[in-house]
Amino acid sequence: MSMSKAVPEPTPETRPFWDGCARGELMLQRCRACGQPYFYPRPICPACGSTDVEWFTASGQATLYSYVINHRPARGFEDDGPYAIAVVELAEGPRMMTNIVGIPNTPEDLVLDMALQVTFEQRGDISLPVFGPAGENQ
Amino acid sequence: MSRERGVIIAGAAETDALGKLPDHSTLQLHIEGAVNAVADAGLTMRDIDGIATVNSPGPVQVAHALGITPAWMDGTAVGGTSFLLHVRHAAAAIRAGYATTVLITHGESGRSRVGAAPWPRGGSSIPGQFEAPYGTTGPTSTFTIPLLRYMKEYGLTQEQLAYVAVAQRKWAARNPRAMFRDLITVEDVLASRIVAYPFHLLECCLVTDGGGALIVTAADRAAEFPKPPVHVLGTGEAMETPMISQMVDFTESQAFRQAGQAAFAEAGITTADVRHMMIYDAFAHVPIYGLEALGFVKKGEAGPFIADGNTEPGGRLPLNTNGGGLSYTHTGMYGMFAIQEGVRQVRGEAAAQVPDAEISVILGNGGMFATSGVLVLGRQAG
Numbered sequence: 444m445s446m447s448k449a450v451p452e453p454t455p456e457t458r459p460f461w462d463g464c465a466r467g468e469l470m471l472q473r474c475r476a477c478g479q480p481y482f483y484p485r486p487i488c489p490a491c492g493s494t495d496v497e498w499f500t501a502s503g504q505a506t507l508y509s510y511v512i513n514h515r516p517a518r519g520f521e522d523d524g525p526y527a528i529a530v531v532e533l534a535e536g537p538r539m540m541t542n543i544v545g546i547p548n549t550p551e552d553l554v555l556d557m558a559l560q561v562t563f564e565q566r567g568d569i570s571l572p573v574f575g576p577a578g579e580n581q
Numbered sequence: 582m583s584r585e586r587g588v589i590i591a592g593a594a595e596t597d598a599l600g601k602l603p604d605h606s607t608l609q610l611h612i613e614g615a616v617n618a619v620a621d622a623g624l625t626m627r628d629i630d631g632i633a634t635v636n637s638p639g640p641v642q643v644a645h646a647l648g649i650t651p652a653w654m655d656g657t658a659v660g661g662t663s664f665l666l667h668v669r670h671a672a673a674a675i676r677a678g679y680a681t682t683v684l685i686t687h688g689e690s691g692r693s694r695v696g697a698a699p700w701p702r703g704g705s706s707i708p709g710q711f712e713a714p715y716g717t718t719g720p721t722s723t724f725t726i727p728l729l730r731y732m733k734e735y736g737l738t739q740e741q742l743a744y745v746a747v748a749q750r751k752w753a754a755r756n757p758r759a760m761f762r763d764l765i766t767v768e769d770v771l772a773s774r775i776v777a778y779p780f781h782l783l784e785c786c787l788v789t790d791g792g793g794a795l796i797v798t799a800a801d802r803a804a805e806f807p808k809p810p811v812h813v814l815g816t817g818e819a820m821e822t823p824m825i826s827q828m829v830d831f832t833e834s835q836a837f838r839q840a841g842q843a844a845f846a847e848a849g850i851t852t853a854d855v856r857h858m859m860i861y862d863a864f865a866h867v868p869i870y871g872l873e874a875l876g877f878v879k880k881g882e883a884g885p886f887i888a889d890g891n892t893e894p895g896g897r898l899p900l901n902t903n904g905g906g907l908s909y910t911h912t913g914m915y916g917m918f919a920i921q922e923g924v925r926q927v928r929g930e931a932a933a934q935v936p937d938a939e940i941s942v943i944l945g946n947g948g949m950f951a952t953s954g955v956l957v958l959g960r961q962a963g
Contacts, residue, residue, distance in 0.1 A: 449713040452704035483711050483827070509730035509831050512778035517716040525778070528715050528722050530826045540712045540826040550778060555733050571714055 448519030450567040457484040459498050464570040469501045469561045471535055482537035503561035505531035505574055508538055512548055524548075531559055531574050545575030587800030587962050588672040589810040592622025593924040595917075596688070599791035599910040600760055606696030610688025610792030611643045614917075618684065618794035623807045629796075631680030633657070633667035634687065635914060637698040643686050653680035659820070660947025661861060661914035664795070665954030668920065669816035671797040681798060687917035688792030695790075708824050720863055721785060724949040725777045727831035728866045732779070734832050735881030737869070739779060741888045743770035745865035746783045746907050748893040753904025755894065755933035760787055761908045784865035786906035786915070793917045795924075800962055811927045814940070815848025815957035817841060825949040836953035837874030837944060845875075848957035850940060852877045857926045857941040858898055859919040862905040868892075871944045872900075875955075899935045902926060916945040916954070923958050 453461040463470030473480045474488035475495040487494050510529035513520075520526060527548040532538050544562065546552050558577035563570040594617030596602075596610055605613070611634065619626055632644045633655035640654040655670045657663050664687055671683035690697045703709045708717075717723050731737060744767055753759035765783065773782040803810035817840035822828050829835055845851065852875065860871035869883040877898060878886045886892070892900035903909040903922040910918055925931040926938040939961070945954040 448716070449709070450704060451710040451714050453710070454705050457710055483707055483824075509726050509728070511722055511725045511729070511780070512775075513716060513718065513722040514775050514777060515718050515721060517713075517718045517722075520716040523716075525775075526716055528717060528726065528777075530726055530831075538826055540715050540717075540824070542715050555729060566714060569714075 446519055448566060449517070451569050451571070456486050460484045461569060463500065464563055464572055467563055467570070469503045469572055470498050471501045471533070471537060472496050473499055480535045480537060482533070482539050502534045504534040504577065505559045505561065507543070507553060507555055507557045507559055508532045509555065510543070510553060512550065527553055529553070529574070542573045543575065544573050586676050588675055588797060588813045589800045589803055590668070590795055590813065590924055590958070591798050591802070591806040591810065592618045592624065592796030592808070593793070593811070593921055594618040594621045595793040595921055596791050599758060600789050601692055602690070602790035603693040603695060605690065605790060607688050607690045608638050608642065608646060608696055610690065610790065611638065611686045612646055612688070614688055614792035614794035615643070615647055615684055615686045618796050621808060622796040623805070624682065624796065628682050629684045631671060631674055631683035633671060633683060633685045635663045651680070653683070659952040661863070661916045662945030662947035662952055662954040663914065664917040664920060665943060665945040665956050666818045668795065668797055668813060668956055669818055669954065672813050672816060675797065675799055683797045685795040685797065686792070687794065687912070687914060689912035689914055690790045691911070691913035692788045692790045712824055712826060720949060721780070722777050723825045724864055725780050725866070726825050727828060727950070729779060730831035731866070737881070737884040739771060740767050741884035742779070742784060742865050743767045743781070744888040745862070745868055746770050748887055748890070749862065749901050749905045749907050751893045752902045752933050753908035756904050756909065757932060759904040759909045760789060761904070780864060783907070786863045786911035787908070789910045789912050791910050791912045791918070793921050795920065809928050809960070811924050812959045812962050813956065814959045814963045815844040815846070815850070817843030817847070817955040818953065819843070820952045822951055823948070828950050833880065834870045834874050834950050834953065836950065837871055837946070840953040840955040841875040841944065844942070844955035844957050848959070848963060850957060854940050855898070855942050857902065857923065857935050857938040858900045859923050859941065859943045860900060861915055861919055861944060861946040862901055862907050863911065863915065863946065865907065867946060868900060875942070875944060894933065902931060902933050902935060919943050919945060920956065923956065927958050927960050
């Protein structure tokens with residue numbers, strides 16, 4: 444197990460996000476006072492400071508915002524070959540880090556602003572949100 | 582402008598050697614830097630009544646090892662720019678009367694990892710939950726992520742990025758203490774192995790052992806010290822994000838801009854006054870972001886500006902004249918070395934001395950565009 448990939452350890456404020464992933468849903472939070480959707484999970488709106496916030500299920504649609512292709516693998520990634528560490532922009536606005544699946548992780552295949560769709564990868568007890576080309580993972 | 586009591590850097594020194602120092606622990610590097618800086622200022626350790634450094638080992642450990650018990654301490658640890666913030670905080674403490682003579686130390690066994698703190702982990706932290714699972718490996722795979730977006734938005738080419746390393750090597754070639762001194766070409770950079778596409782090895786900083794320290798005190802004491810005073814004319818500090826994925830705009834650093842604006846405003850200067858510039862270069866894109874954030878060029882123009890030779894020897898804005906993190910040294914928290922070169926240039930004692938370095942600006946980065954500090958240093962009081 445010491446050579447396995449890092450597994451997120453949910454905390455009370457992030458638990459609904461990870462529970463959503465286990466159901467195959469990407470959960471975001473939204474401020475009930477100003478309407479701002481945001482990520483990462485936390486109990487306060489970063490736009491207006493309101494603590495009146497709610498969870499909702501995001502569309503899972505995103506575009507590729509930026510990335511690197513990492514040639515120095517992290518623990519557990521040794522056998523994957525060079526892999527993209529990407530940031531995607533969700534259709535709802537927030538951005539998140541992810542990996543890109545279902546497509547070669549090469550500069551030629553990973554074109555900025557390409558349409559992506561969330562899918563989930565099992566990692567220990569956690570379902571981890573990753574993204575693949577839109578239309579192939581729905 | 583001198584609305585407040587002036588503050589100077591009265592002593593500045595690095596460890597005797599930089600590079601691969603397996604016989605030095607992290608704490609030893611702090612001590613050696615401190616001893617050298619105190620000597621540079623013509624003081625003794627007993628004269629120090631304030632201390633600032635990062636964790637670890639932290640101000641209590643460093644002060645205790647030095648046999649002193651300062652009545653003012655600052656343990657701000659927000660990455661490699663922390664030492665610039667320490668100068669800012671020390672200036673405030675001196676003006677407030679909390680301390681008269683502040684010692685700021687850096688030591689890091691970044692390469693040999695002797696007595697070094699382990700890299701922080703923790704799967705329940707926010708980065709542990711939302712970045713580490715995607716295979717991040719520290720700065721090389723995270724600090725680098727914004728650049729592809731910048732390249733698409735502003736047309737920066739791989740050759741222009743590579744030229745940042747080429748230009749800085751020209752400075753390093755003039756500096757006997759620089760780790761890498763052989764001149765390189767764009768072709769050499771692009772032929773070096775890819776570390777994290779689009780970054781090649783020669784576009785990434787060194788990993789070394791070393792340290793350094795500063796003595797900060799009131800400007801009205803300037804005549805007491807053997808070296809010419811380096812006036813702290815303006816300072817700024819700013820923060821943006823604990824995770825690269827949450828950077829507001831991947832094509833610009835808000836922290837760089839805000840810290841720069843604060844420092845320039847306090848000093849009462851514009852970019853036209855700056856004769857020497859240091860920009861923390863953990864990777865080749867950081868000077869590009871820095872030049873644009875401080876307003877030396879417009880968005881998208883820094884790559885061509887550097888590629889046209891403006892920042893290399895003979896250029897109109899000498900930049901990273903020690904060779905920078907790419908060629909001089911980079912222990913992990915490089916900010917101390919950027920300050921040291923700014924001090925040397927203002928004093929007129931740098932290895933690759935710039936003519937008329939009346940005003941030097943130091944732009945520090947902490948984490949992955951997480952934090953920033955800016956110092957405006959000058960030969961004359963404001």
